[in-house]
Amino acid sequence: MGQRTCLYDWHVAHDARMVDFGGWDMPVQYSTIIEEHTAVRTGCGLFDVSHMGRLSFGGPDTLALIQRIQTNNAATMKDMQARYGLVCNDQGGIRDDVLVYRWPYGFAMVVNASNREKIVGWIKETKGTLNVEMQDQTLTTCMIAVQGPKSAELVRGLTEADPTKLAYYYAAPTRYAGNNCAVSRTGYTGEDGFEFMVGARFGVQLWDELLKRGAKPCGLGARDTLRLEAAMPLYGHELSEDIDPYQAGLGWAVKLDKGDFRGKEALMRRQKDATARRRVGLELEGKRIAREGAKVRSCGQDVGTVTSGTFAPTLHKTIAMAYVEPSMAQPGTQCQVDIRGSEVTAKVVPLPFYKRSK
Amino acid sequence: MIPKNLRYATTHEWASLDGDVCTVGITQFAVEQLTDVVYVELKPVGTKLKPGERFGEIESVKAVSDLYAPVEGELIAVNDAVVKDPGAVSADPYTKGWIVKIKVAAGTKLDALLSPEQYEQQIATQGH
Numbered sequence: 298m299g300q301r302t303c304l305y306d307w308h309v310a311h312d313a314r315m316v317d318f319g320g321w322d323m324p325v326q327y328s329t330i331i332e333e334h335t336a337v338r339t340g341c342g343l344f345d346v347s348h349m350g351r352l353s354f355g356g357p358d359t360l361a362l363i364q365r366i367q368t369n370n371a372a373t374m375k376d377m378q379a380r381y382g383l384v385c386n387d388q389g390g391i392r393d394d395v396l397v398y399r400w401p402y403g404f405a406m407v408v409n410a411s412n413r414e415k416i417v418g419w420i421k422e423t424k425g426t427l428n429v430e431m432q433d434q435t436l437t438t439c440m441i442a443v444q445g446p447k448s449a450e451l452v453r454g455l456t457e458a459d460p461t462k463l464a465y466y467y468a469a470p471t472r473y474a475g476n477n478c479a480v481s482r483t484g485y486t487g488e489d490g491f492e493f494m495v496g497a498r499f500g501v502q503l504w505d506e507l508l509k510r511g512a513k514p515c516g517l518g519a520r521d522t523l524r525l526e527a528a529m530p531l532y533g534h535e536l537s538e539d540i541d542p543y544q545a546g547l548g549w550a551v552k553l554d555k556g557d558f559r560g561k562e563a564l565m566r567r568q569k570d571a572t573a574r575r576r577v578g579l580e581l582e583g584k585r586i587a588r589e590g591a592k593v594r595s596c597g598q599d600v601g602t603v604t605s606g607t608f609a610p611t612l613h614k615t616i617a618m619a620y621v622e623p624s625m626a627q628p629g630t631q632c633q634v635d636i637r638g639s640e641v642t643a644k645v646v647p648l649p650f651y652k653r654s655k
Numbered sequence: 656m657i658p659k660n661l662r663y664a665t666t667h668e669w670a671s672l673d674g675d676v677c678t679v680g681i682t683q684f685a686v687e688q689l690t691d692v693v694y695v696e697l698k699p700v701g702t703k704l705k706p707g708e709r710f711g712e713i714e715s716v717k718a719v720s721d722l723y724a725p726v727e728g729e730l731i732a733v734n735d736a737v738v739k740d741p742g743a744v745s746a747d748p749y750t751k752g753w754i755v756k757i758k759v760a761a762g763t764k765l766d767a768l769l770s771p772e773q774y775e776q777q778i779a780t781q782g783h
Contacts (some may be wrong), residue, residue, distance in 0.1 A: 331691045331716065419717060583694075584693055584694035584714070585694060585696070586694075586716075588719070607716055608716050
């Protein structure tokens with residue numbers, strides 16, 4: 298049996314199909330993936346993302362530790378800002394992709410569920426003698442994502458600090474129903490949206506209130522098709538200990554000039570590596586879906602591997618992300634994808650597949 | 656929930672015999688497990704099939720499954736409606752969402768397949 302979020306009983310009571318995800322029993326869908334996907338693209342969807350790891354940092358050396366542990370520059374962050382970064386191993390491979398929050402009183406970091414224990418261990422090891430207190434708040438809090446073009450009107454006035462006043466990738470420590478809460482204008486769907494973190498015992502109350510305001514509960518199935526259309530990488534698929542940020546197209550989140558950090562030396566070398574395979578988007582002919590592991594070929598040669606694929610409900614196209622040889626990475630390049638023994642024609646397309654209109 | 660007039664394969668196909676023509680589809684349980692069917696591909700009419708042999712595949716957003724012939728015979732018809740709109744399988748798996756028709760040898764019986772009760776028992780242990 299996996300770990301359970303504070304919303305587990307609600308999911309089961311509402312006929313969600315549950316799956317194991319990163320060691321947690323999570324809802325994959327309540328209705329159908331396409332219905333839930335469409336709700337987020339056209340209205341407002343609600344996700345239980347409490348399985349994500351939530352770490353909080355305080356103490357005089359906090360900034361120094363945050364700088365050492367991840368690749369982006371936390372020193373240039375304003376209070377209340379959120380920023381995407383990568384935790385790299387000393388070979389420059391990606392240990393996790395994370396969101397860093399800068400509070401007036403410290404920092405917080407949201408990490409992937411499946412990597413939480415690994416990253417907590419890595420932080421402890423990296424910390425050395427730095428004077429930082431880290432708290433893992435994953436089990437005592439919950440995290441709910443509200444995503445879609447209608448989410449702003451739906452969350453207006455929900456917390457003491459009005460979430461709709463937040464700029465994209467900003468956050469506010471505030472209060473919900475009299476209790477501590479943090480809200481950020483962030484998400485993983487390619488739509489406008491918000492993420493709320495509250496104490497675990499207020500999770501169901503917040504969830505119910507958002508439902509009452511008209512949000513539709515959505516599972517991890519729709520979360521996957523949504524992030525894929527938006528070309529957001531998923532750890533364990535597009536990202537791994539063997540892939541560096543430059544290959545993944547995430548070089549913008551690596552600041553080599555910010556001072557020393559773990560993986561920096563290797564990354565300075567790997568940045569110049571023109572031979573490494575890189576992440577691209579593929580659009581496939583027909584409706585068969587290229588799943589993880591499918592080989593990409595050109596003139597009979599293996600030139601890459603698919604990391605995720607789906608039918609894109611918003612675009613009505615069959616899409617995939619893959620790592621391919623640099624010579625194959627140019628948009629417009631034709632290739633073949635081996636789907637269970639037969640080859641399907643595909644072409645490289647620019648990422649993201651889907652971008653919302655402002 | 657599970658039609659009593661049909662027989663079932665452990666791989667979630669249903670079969671219905673009318674003279675020497677066996678109509679084949681997939682069960683409501685299979686449809687629920689797949690959800691969001693996006694694609695159905697079938698072998699051409701005229702294909703000779705043995706029991707357990709693959710006659711096509713059905714793909715959903717989440718997963719792909721092979722379709723297996725429940726009986727021996729010749730594929731004599733495919734349901735173009737479900738090839739054009741795979742959603743028809745999910746909408747009505749036991750009637751309009753039939754998938755293929757297989758011509759069987761005279762005297763063929765469906766005794767080797769599961770009864771509705773046996774199939775119900777199988778899916779009860781698989782759960783949702």
